Amino acid sequence: MCSLIAAPAHAYDPIAWYTFDGGGVIGAGAGGYELSGTIGQPDAGTLSGLDFSLYGGFWRGGVGSLVGVGDHNPPTLAFRLYSAMPNPVRSHSRLAFDLPTEMAVRLRIHDVSGRVVRVVQFGRMPAGHHERNWTAVDDGGRALPGGVYFMRLDAGASQAVKRVLVLR
16 A cells, blocks of 8 residues: 655755665656665666656655655565564563465474473465464463463474563
8 A cells, every 4th residue: 555645846855866886877757756776786676656666776856746655565585583562471462473485384382491381383374474463371271370481483494482471
């Protein structure tokens, strides 16, 4: 979804051409704006929508009256497990993780002695960012006692561990 903000033309100073490396001078524009070059890589790719087209890089251009702001999620490039939110946990928390490709995902909760107290099979999941609710209970449905636990996310050959504190 793309949000557009209308602004008077005098609200913006003209933007001159800037680049930090060999980002190149290839680009495209619409209205008074042009996008070209990038930090660290030349022309990262193409994005288009409405009446504009962007070819990775920096804005260059004159005065305009329409600014586009996108909600685009770039493809996930690396496996990642984020910290539980909230942490410490009283009863439930939100887990978030990124998958670079489709794969089978399993979450195991370990107590401080290393004993597995809960296993959650998420099954095969597509690549991308995922969020799931986690309730601080064991495999029998009993509330976990207060203390430190470790969430281990296994996805394909990737593994990640995060610590979580349960308060009762």
